Amino acid sequence: MQRAESQDNLLVKSYILLPLIISAFERDASVMSSELRTPAPYLLVIQSAVHAATADLREVRAGMRARGLRVYEQQRLEIGVEAKFVCRGYHERMLLLDDVIAAQATLHMRSYLGMEKRIAIW
Template sequence: MIDHLQSAALKELTEARKSMRERGLKVYENRKTKLGVEVGFLCRGYHHKLSMLWGLIEAEIEQKSFSYLGLNIEEKVALK
């Protein structure tokens, strides 16, 4: 199961990086803080910043994991 999750995540990451390259997006700064992750990136010559809180990151990871396994996250309670 873990191998399947890793393969699915790596495939999506590869596709995302390819898409970013095609669109001219370049990440030049990536910092982990107590509150979350802060990213600086370049898009069409303009500098931008993006911040994500740890709670949102955890929720996204959980949702993606369920999706990769073909499970419905709404049925999460039934799995406990």
């Protein structure tokens, strides 16, 4: 049986992580706008990060289409997120543990905020 290649797995992982990162930025922006006295500069930085993450998500989706990948089920479990996907006709499964999600999301969020050198999403 043919297995998904590492590039395929990175695309699926990014497909799972990016919406979580975007949601975290949006949630943080909401909190900042109500709690800070002058939220505008901070919200601009977060808004820029959301736009960059959204652009990356578009690229990931295009890459998935080009490689014949399709996630058909995502499920939140106690220990993380499970995704089931089709890779060129073969059904695969990926489990991302909460610790891995938190670590990867932090790295990418710091990158989107300009705190670290930009890292490739896939």
